[in-house]
Amino acid sequence: MTTQIGLLIFVFLLLILVFSSFVSVKQGTIAVVTVFGKYRRILLPGLNFKIPFIENIYSYISIQNRSVELEFQAVTFDQANVYFKAMLLYSVLDQQEETIKNVAFKFVDDRNLMQALIRTVEGSIRAFVATKRQSEVLILRRDIVEHVKEQLDQVLETWGYHLQDLQLNDITFDEVIMKSMSQVVASNNLKAAAENEGQALLITKTKAAEAEGNAIKISAEAERQASQLRGQGVALFRQEVAKGMSVAAKEMQDAHMDTSVILFTMWTESIKHFAENSQGNVIFLDGSTDAMQQTMKEMMSLNLLHADKVKK
Numbered sequence: 001m002t003t004q005i006g007l008l009i010f011v012f013l014l015l016i017l018v019f020s021s022f023v024s025v026k027q028g029t030i031a032v033v034t035v036f037g038k039y040r041r042i043l044l045p046g047l048n049f050k051i052p053f054i055e056n057i058y059s060y061i062s063i064q065n066r067s068v069e070l071e072f073q074a075v076t077f078d079q080a081n082v083y084f085k086a087m088l089l090y091s092v093l094d095q096q097e098e099t100i101k102n103v104a105f106k107f108v109d110d111r112n113l114m115q116a117l118i119r120t121v122e123g124s125i126r127a128f129v130a131t132k133r134q135s136e137v138l139i140l141r142r143d144i145v146e147h148v149k150e151q152l153d154q155v156l157e158t159w160g161y162h163l164q165d166l167q168l169n170d171i172t173f174d175e176v177i178m179k180s181m182s183q184v185v186a187s188n189n190l191k192a193a194a195e196n197e198g199q200a201l202l203i204t205k206t207k208a209a210e211a212e213g214n215a216i217k218i219s220a221e222a223e224r225q226a227s228q229l230r231g232q233g234v235a236l237f238r239q240e241v242a243k244g245m246s247v248a249a250k251e252m253q254d255a256h257m258d259t260s261v262i263l264f265t266m267w268t269e270s271i272k273h274f275a276e277n278s279q280g281n282v283i284f285l286d287g288s289t290d291a292m293q294q295t296m297k298e299m300m301s302l303n304l305l306h307a308d309k310v311k312k
Helices: 002-019 097-105 110-129 134-159 175-254 260-277 289-311
Strands: 022-025 029-035 038-043 046-049 055-062 066-075 081-092 161-173
Touching: 022 029, 029 097, 038 055, 038 097, 055 097, 066 110, 081 097, 081 110, 081 134, 097 134, 110 134, 134 161
Parallel strands: none
Antiparallel strands: 022 046, 029 038, 029 055, 066 081, 081 161
């Protein structure tokens, strides 16, 4: 009976020894092993062997990305308060043994690491903002991020970490400054709107004047062409009348008839036209025989003059 109990105790102790000789490390994590408090080695993800009761797991180091949100205040060169809200993304630099050793032993715990990290970021941003004016801060967001990355990467590498990204999510000022900035923007918008309206009015009036000038030019050109056409029409009419009278006079001469009949007919038709289309207007016309003979002589002389020109 005593032998069986001793055997059971031996088997139990053997099982404890076997199970304590293996350790499982999760994916994305690295285990740090110490021997009697002194660093010995690291264990990668998966099933690992360790010496029971001698090697001890000091800590598990996560190599996944970590994030932390920051809220802090800075003062510009012209003594304006700037309030920042930022998001910091960082991770372990690599899986090298020296890097993991720095991560495990540089700080007492994660709380002290976060405190040092946050104060370093805030100090870097405050130092940069202190050299800039309040009006420049909003347009220097990218410059602030690049400055912090340049300064922080060197420090974090000595701790075994790497800065993945820094996002400045919000940059605000005191309420009085925010109101003054809004008023400046509003006044600039009103100024731009007034300038645009003035330019639009100037363009409208200029175009209207150009259109009016073009219309006057077109109207004058049309009137000139119309007057020219009317003059050409009158000239053609007179030319055709003269031709007709010449032909009629020649035919009457060939028939041994008096050509003055043509003139008399034109005289009577003219008087008839005056009477029918006078519309109440008074026309003083000498209708005596002497006046008719005088008019006929003048018309005959014009006819002869035209005939002489045609012959020439």
